[in-house]
Amino acid sequence: MDGRGSGSKWQAVRFGELHIDDQHHILIEVLRLVVDSGLHSLRDIADDRGITPGELWRDICADAGLDACDPWPGFPDPPRILPDPRGDMLLTDEQPELAIAANGRGAAN
Secondary structure, eight states: OOOOSSSSSSSOGGGGGGHHHHHHHHHHHHHHHHHHHSOOOHHHHHHHTOOOOOHHHHHHHHHOOOOOOETTTTTOOOOOOOOOOGGGGGTTTTOOOHHHHHHTTOOOO
């Protein structure tokens, strides 16, 4: 992803417009960053590094392999509103072992 639209002007993609897999990838990078730092928040990490939360976000996007993306509303606070699950991601009869585990009945034998 390069953050470029159809014109020549470069623009960042909003977090909510990213593919759900890219959103998950970024959130995993954020979780890893917080856990590895031993700090409590992204704001604390930015302060510890002597950078702004915006600069930290650019690093997070780069670490996730994205050229540019705008953070979720309210950043650097955690996201408050998550998107509804997509219908194409629901479990089906073709995935019985996942459906059983998701229903809390343990793994399929």
